[in-house]
Amino acid sequence: xxxxxxxxxxxxxxxxVSRPTASLVLSGRGRELRISQDVxxxxxxxxxxxxxxxxxVSVGLRTGTSRxxxxxxxxxxxxxxxxxxxxxxxxxxxxxxxxxFIGETEGDAELERLLLQAMHDxxxxxxxxxxxxxxxxxxxxxxxxAPAVLLNALPKQPTPLPAVIPDEVEAxxxxxxxxxxxxxxxxxxxxxxxxxxRDVPAQSVAAVERLVGIREALREAGVKVAGARTCPDxxxxxxxxxxxxxxxxAQPRALICFNDRIAMGAYQALDxxxxxxxxxxxxxxxxxxxxxxxxxxxxxxxxxxxxxLGRKAVDVLFTEIDRFTEADRDRPDxxxxxxxHRVPMPVRGRESVSxxxx
Amino acid sequence: xxxxxxxxxxxxxxxxVSRPTASLVLSGRGRELRISQDVxxxxxxxxxxxxxxxxxVSVGLRTGTSRxxxxxxxxxxxxxxxxxxxxxxxxxxxxxxxxxFIGETEGDAELERLLLQAMHDxxxxxxxxxxxxxxxxxxxxxxxxAPAVLLNALPKQPTPLPAVIPDEVEAxxxxxxxxxxxxxxxxxxxxxxxxxxRDVPAQSVAAVERLVGIREALREAGVKVAGARTCPDxxxxxxxxxxxxxxxxAQPRALICFNDRIAMGAYQALDxxxxxxxxxxxxxxxxxxxxxxxxxxxxxxxxxxxxxLGRKAVDVLFTEIDRFTEADRDRPDxxxxxxxHRVPMPVRGRESVSxxxx
DNA sequence: ATCGGGCGCTAACCCGATTTAGCAATGGAA
DNA sequence: TTCCATTGCTAAATCGGGTTAGCGCCCGAT
Numbered sequence: 001x002x003x004x005x006x007x008x009x010x011x012x013x014x015x016x017v018s019r020p021t022a023s024l025v026l027s028g029r030g031r032e033l034r035i036s037q038d039v040x041x042x043x044x045x046x047x048x049x050x051x052x053x054x055x056x057v058s059v060g061l062r063t064g065t066s067r068x069x070x071x072x073x074x075x076x077x078x079x080x081x082x083x084x085x086x087x088x089x090x091x092x093x094x095x096x097x098x099x100x101f102i103g104e105t106e107g108d109a110e111l112e113r114l115l116l117q118a119m120h121d122x123x124x125x126x127x128x129x130x131x132x133x134x135x136x137x138x139x140x141x142x143x144x145x146a147p148a149v150l151l152n153a154l155p156k157q158p159t160p161l162p163a164v165i166p167d168e169v170e171a172x173x174x175x176x177x178x179x180x181x182x183x184x185x186x187x188x189x190x191x192x193x194x195x196x197x198r199d200v201p202a203q204s205v206a207a208v209e210r211l212v213g214i215r216e217a218l219r220e221a222g223v224k225v226a227g228a229r230t231c232p233d234x235x236x237x238x239x240x241x242x243x244x245x246x247x248x249x250a251q252p253r254a255l256i257c258f259n260d261r262i263a264m265g266a267y268q269a270l271d272x273x274x275x276x277x278x279x280x281x282x283x284x285x286x287x288x289x290x291x292x293x294x295x296x297x298x299x300x301x302x303x304x305x306x307x308x309l310g311r312k313a314v315d316v317l318f319t320e321i322d323r324f325t326e327a328d329r330d331r332p333d334x335x336x337x338x339x340x341h342r343v344p345m346p347v348r349g350r351e352s353v354s355x356x357x358x
Numbered sequence: 359x360x361x362x363x364x365x366x367x368x369x370x371x372x373x374x375v376s377r378p379t380a381s382l383v384l385s386g387r388g389r390e391l392r393i394s395q396d397v398x399x400x401x402x403x404x405x406x407x408x409x410x411x412x413x414x415v416s417v418g419l420r421t422g423t424s425r426x427x428x429x430x431x432x433x434x435x436x437x438x439x440x441x442x443x444x445x446x447x448x449x450x451x452x453x454x455x456x457x458x459f460i461g462e463t464e465g466d467a468e469l470e471r472l473l474l475q476a477m478h479d480x481x482x483x484x485x486x487x488x489x490x491x492x493x494x495x496x497x498x499x500x501x502x503x504a505p506a507v508l509l510n511a512l513p514k515q516p517t518p519l520p521a522v523i524p525d526e527v528e529a530x531x532x533x534x535x536x537x538x539x540x541x542x543x544x545x546x547x548x549x550x551x552x553x554x555x556r557d558v559p560a561q562s563v564a565a566v567e568r569l570v571g572i573r574e575a576l577r578e579a580g581v582k583v584a585g586a587r588t589c590p591d592x593x594x595x596x597x598x599x600x601x602x603x604x605x606x607x608a609q610p611r612a613l614i615c616f617n618d619r620i621a622m623g624a625y626q627a628l629d630x631x632x633x634x635x636x637x638x639x640x641x642x643x644x645x646x647x648x649x650x651x652x653x654x655x656x657x658x659x660x661x662x663x664x665x666x667l668g669r670k671a672v673d674v675l676f677t678e679i680d681r682f683t684e685a686d687r688d689r690p691d692x693x694x695x696x697x698x699h700r701v702p703m704p705v706r707g708r709e710s711v712s713x714x715x716x
Numbered sequence: 717a718t719c720g721g722g723c724g725c726t727a728a729c730c731c732g733a734t735t736t737a738g739c740a741a742t743g744g745a746a
Numbered sequence: 747t748t749c750c751a752t753t754g755c756t757a758a759a760t761c762g763g764g765t766t767a768g769c770g771c772c773c774g775a776t
Contacts (some may be wrong), residue, residue, distance in 0.1 A: 008763055018726050025765060034724060056479045057424065057763035060415045061731050068459075068480070084443055090462055099476055101426075102460045104448055120459055121414045122426070236652045261652070269652055291649055294594045294619070296626055365732060381734060392754060416732035419761050634765050 002047065006050045014046035015039070022047075026054075060123055069093055069317060070101040070119035073130040073151075074137075081131050085151065087203055088310025089128060096318065112140055112274070120145065126317045134165055134205040151313040154340070156207060162320065162338040164313045168206050170284060171302045171345035172213020175256055178284045178300060178347060180221050183356035184254045190228035191242050191266055192258025199230050207258060208285060214256060222231065226252065231262060235246070239265025245274045253356060255283040260289040263338035263352075265297055278354035288348050297351035308343050364408045372404035373397070380405075384412075388589065393535050418481055426475035426676060427451055427474065428459040430470065431488035431509075432495075432604055440490050443509065447486060456483070462670050470498055472615045478503065487511065491565040492523055502512065505678035508696075509671040520678065522671045526564050526701035529644060529660045530571020533614055536642045536658060538579050541714035542612045548572070548586035549600050550616025557588050565616060567649025570646060572614060589620060599621025605631045611714060612640040618647040621657055621710075625674050636712035646706050655709035674699055 012022040017039055022029050025043040038194030046052075060066045071083060071089055072145055086102070093100050101119055119127065130151035137153045139161060150163035169317040179188060193200045193207045194214075200207035217224060229246050231238035240264030246252065247269060257263035263285040267277060275281055277297055285292065370380040375397055382388050383401040404410075418424045425510075429447055431440065444460070451458050458526040459477055465472040476486065490507035491496055495511045497519060508521035537546060551558045551565045558565035575581060587604050591595035592715065597620030605627060615621035625635060633639055635655055643650065646661030 005762095006763095014755080018435060019763080020727085021725060024725095027764080034722095053475065053479055055419075055481070055762055057415055057418045057481050058731095059764080061413075061419050061733090061762080062764050064731080066415065066480075071460075086460065094461075094473075097476070099480065100460050102429075102444065102448060102458050104450075110723080115452075117411065118455075121411055122424075122457065123413070123415050262651060291652075294622060296598075313731065319622065330386075337405065363732095366734095368734075377733080378735075379755060379758085382755095385734080392752090396753080413732055416761095417734080419763090420730080420734050422761080472767065 005055065006052045008052070008054070011043065011046045011050055011052045015042040016048060017043060026052075049081065064123060065125050066123040067097055067123065068099045068101060068124050069126045069128060069314070070103065070124040071107060071128045071130060072118075072119070073132060073133050073178065074101045074105055074107050074117055082130075084306035085130060085310040085313075088307040088312075089151075090310070090313050092311040092314035093110070096314075106294050109138075109140070110251075116140060116143065126321050128313050129161075130313070130318060134168065136205065137205045147317060147324045149313050149317045149320060150338075152309060157297050158337050160338050162341065164309055164316055164341045164343065165205070166304055166345050167310060167342035168209035168325045168345070169213040169216075170342075172210040172215075172346050173217040174213075174287065174345070175210070175284045175302050176214045176217035176221075178302075178349070178353055179215065179254050179256070179282060181224065182282060182353050183310040184282060185186070185221075185223050187226050187253030188218070188223065188256065189226050189246060189250065189252040190230045190253070190256050190258070191239060191246070192229075192234055194227045194228035194230070199228065200292035201230075201232070201234070210258060226250070231258070236260045236268075238260045240268050241265070244272065247275075252281055254284070255351075257285040258281060260285050260287045260292045260299060260301055263301070264274045264291060264295060267295060278352050282351055282353040282356075284347075286354070292348070293350065295352075300350045301348050302345050303348050305343050305345055312341060312343050366410070366412065368641045369401065369408055371403045373400040375401060376594065384410075385638065394488075411427060422481060422705045423483050424453055424454060424481040426457045426459060426480065427484045427486060427649070427672070428461065428474075428482040428487045429488060430461045430463060430473055430477070431490060432463055432465050433490050440488075440664075442664035443668035443671075446665040446670075447509075447672050448668070450669040450672035454672075457495070459712070467496075470530070474498060474501070484679050485672050487519075490669070492526065493561050493605060502594045504661050504677060507671050507675045507678060510667055512698070513696070520674050520699065521549060522667055522674055522699045522701065523563070524662055524667060524703050526567035526703070527571040527574075527637040528700075529703035530573075531575040532703070533571045533642045533644065533660050534575035534579075534652075536660075536707070536711055537612050537614070538575065538581065538654075538709050539641060540640060540695050542640060543581050543714070545584050545609065545611030545613070546576070546614065547583065547584050547604060547608065547610040548614050549597060549604070550587075550589045550592055550617070550620045552586035553583045557586065557591070559592070560587075564644070570615060584608070588615070592622040594616045594619050597621060598626050600622070601627035602630065604682040605633075610639055612642070612711075615641060615643040616655060618643050618645045618650045618659055622649060622653060625653060636710050640710055640711040640714075644703075650706070651708065653710075658708045658710045659706050661701050661706050663701050663703055670699060670701050 008022055009019055012019045024033055025035055026047060030040050031211050044223050056067055060278055090100055103115040105115060125147040127146055128151050131153035134152050137157045139155045139159050148161055150161055152165055154163050155161060194211050197211060227250060229242035231242050243266040255266055257266055270277055270281055277283055285299055285301040288301045290302045292299040366380055367377050370377045374640055380401050382391055384405060385395055385396050388398050414425055461473040463473060465587045485504055485506040486509050489511035492510050494514045497513045497517050506519055508519050510523055512521050513519060552569050555569060558588040585608060587600035589600050601624040613624055615624055620642055628635055628639055635641055643657055643659040650659045
C-alpha cells in the first residue's frame with residue numbers, strides 16, 4: 001500500500017554503520033559515547049535524506065511509554081464547554097509532542113473501568129479525569145497506576161491526585177463586585193441558589209462556591225442580599241419561572257443569575273413584566289456560555305475558563321509524570337492530599353449592567 | 359510503581375506451557391492447530407486468574423496496527439456540534455474496541471501535516487478528516503497511505519476517499535414541506551440566503567443545498583418564494599438586521615431561516631415589530647442548535663444529525679479498513695471517486711409553526 | 717617485543733507479542 | 747522391527763527500536 005516506512009536499519013545501512021550506532025547518534029548520546037564526527041554526520045545526513053521518523057509504537061514497547069495522554073470525561077458532547085477544555089488540553093499536549101486519547105464514560109462506572117483499561121493497554125503516559133461541570137467525583141481505584149489529574153472535579157475520597165478547577169469563590173466575589181462597582185446596594189436578588197448556603201442543587205461545587213464568594217463580597221461592602229430563588233436545574237425554563245415568581249412580589253434592581261441559561265430565562269421573565277435590562281434591572285451571571293453574547297442586551301458574565309483549565313490540567317499532569325519518573329529518589333508519602341489548582345474566572349463586562357440610579 | 363503488568367509469558371508459565379502455545383490458545387487458533395483440550399483449559403484458566411490483557415503496543419509492533427483511529431478536524435471546540443460528531447464516532451469505535459486520537463488543525467495546513475505525521479507514527483489504523491461545518495476541503499496528499507474518510511466535508515479535488523455528509527437537499531425539502539403541510543402558500547420568505555442559487559455565503563455547502571431543496575419542494579407544490587434576505591454571516595445579529603430590513607417593506611406569513619442563530623435574530627426583530635411567533639409569522643429553521651429548544655416559542659428546525667454523522671463515518675471507515683487489508687485480491691482502480699454517504703436530517707417539530715389562517 | 721589503555725564501534729539482548737517451521741512422541745501399517 | 751503419519755507442542759525468527767557489555771585496533775610506554 002504505502003511505501004514501507006523508513007526504519008532505523010535503513011538509515012544505518014545508508015550511513016554504512018550499525019543500527020545501534022545510528023540509534024546513539026540520533027538520540028543525541030553520540031557525543032558522550034565518542035562517536036566520530038564523520039560517522040555522526042553520515043548518520044544525520046542519511047536520516048535527513050530518508051526522512052526518517054522513529055516508530056513511536058516500537059519506542060513505546062521498549063520504553064513503556066507512548067507519548068500519549070488519556071482524556072476521560074463523563075460527557076464530552078453535551079456542551080461547548082467540554083470542547084474548550086479538550087482544546088486547551090490538546091494544544092498543551094501537542095506542544096510537548098503528545099497526542100490525546102478521548103474517552104467518555106457517561107457516568108457509567110463499568111464503562112469507565114473498561115476505558116481506563118483500554119488506555120492502560122495502550123500504555124498512556126498519563127490520565128486526565130475530567131468532569132463537564134465542576135463537582136466531586138468518585139475516583140476509580142487503580143487509577144494511581146499512572147500519573148493522573150482531576151479536571152473540573154474534586155475527589156470524593158482523599159487521594160494524592162492533584163485537581164484543576166475554576167476559582168468559583170473568587171468568581172462569586174467578582175460577580176458581586178460588578179454590581180457593587182456600578183453602585184448597586186439594594187434590591188440585589190439571586191436566581192438559581194441561595195440565599196442560605198444550603199439552598200443549592202446537590203453535588204454542585206459551583207453553586208456553593210459562587211454563593212460563598214457573592215456573600216463574602218457583599219458582606220465586606222456592608223450590603224445585604226435582598227432575596228433569592230432556587231432552581232432545581234439550571235435551565236432557562238427554571239430561570240424563567242423563578243424570576244416570574246420573584247417579580248410577583250418584589251422589585252429587584254439587580255439579579256445575580258447562577259448561570260447564563262438561567263439568565264436567559266430571567267430575560268424573558270423581565271420582558272413579560274415589561275422591565276428593561278439593564279435600565280430597570282441589571283443582570284450579572286456566570287459561565288460565558290455562547291448565548292451570553294447573543295442575548296440582547298449582551299450579558300455580563302463571569303467566564304468559565306475552559307480552555308485554560310484544559311491547558312493547566314496538562315501542565316500539572318506533566319509535573320506529575322516527571323515526579324513518577326524520578327520516583328526512586330524522592331518518594332513522598334502517598335497519603336498526602338493532591339494539590340488543588342484554581343484557575344481564575346475572568347469577568348466579561350458587556351451590556352446587562354448599568355449604574356444604579358441611586 | 360504499579361505492580362508490573364501480567365504478560366503472556368506469565369500466563370504461559372502459570373499454565374506450564376510455552377509462550378507461543380499460550381498465544382495460540384488465546385487467539386482462538388488453538389483448535390485448528392490441534393492444541394489439546396487439557397492445555398487449552400489450563401491456559402484459559404491461567405489467563406483468567408492472572409487477569410491477563412495483551413499489551414496493545416506490543417501487538418501493534420508485531421502486526422502494524424494499533425486498534426486506534428485518528429479524528430482530525432479543523433476545530434473541535436468551537437461548537438457543540440463537533441462534540442456530538444466526536445461522541446458518535448467515539449461510541450462506534452468503542453463498540454469495536456477502538457480508541458480515538460483527537461487532533462485539531464485550525465485550518466493550518468502545516469499543523470495538519472504534523473498531526474497526520476504524528477498519527478502515522480503511532481500507526482493509526484484509519485483516519486477521519488472532519489470539518490465542523492459542511493464544506494469542501496483540500497485533501498492533504500499522502501492521506502491515502504491509510505484508510506480515510508471525510509466527515510461533514512467533500513473533497514475539492516477528486517479523490518477515492520468516501521465522504522459522509524448530512525443530506526442538506528432533503529433537509530431543505532423537509533423545511534419547506536413543514537410550512538406547506540401547515541397550509542402556507544403565500545408570504546414565505548427566506549432569511550440567510552437566496553432567493554437565487556448564487557445568493558449564498560462562499561464555501562457553504564449547506565446554503566446551496568438547503569436552498570436547492572427548499573426551491574424544489576416549493577416548486578413541486580406550485581408555491582413561489584415571496585422574497586429573501588441574505589446574511590454575510592449566519593449569526594443572530596445578521597438575522598436580526600436582515601429580518602428588520604424585510605419587515606420594513608413586507609408582511610411575511612412564514613420565514614425559513616437558514617440556521618437557528620439567524621432564527622434567534624429573527625425572533626428579536628419580529629418582537630420589535632410587535633409580531634408574534636407563530637400566530638403572525640411561522641418560522642422553520644435548520645441545525646437544531648441547543649438554543650432552538652430554549653427559545654420561546656420553541657423553534658421548529660431540521661436537525662443536523664451530528665451524532666449519526668460521527669457513527670456513520672466510523673462505519674464507513676471500517677469498511678475501508680477491510681478493503682485495505684483484503685487489498686491484494688480486489689484492487690479496483692484508484693482513480694474512482696469516493697462514495698458519498700448522505701445522512702438524513704430529521705425535522706424537530708416544535709412550536710414556531712402554526713397553520714396558515716388562509 | 718610486550719603490555720596497558722583509550723578510542724570507536726558493534727554483537728547481543730531486551731521489550732511483548734505473533735507466526736512459521738519443525739521437533740519429539742505416539743500409533744498404526746508394512 | 748522399521749517406516750510413516752499424525753498429533754501436540756515448542757524453538758526461533760520477527761516487528762523497530764534502545765541499551766549494555768565488550769571486541770578489535772592503534773597508540774605509547776615499558
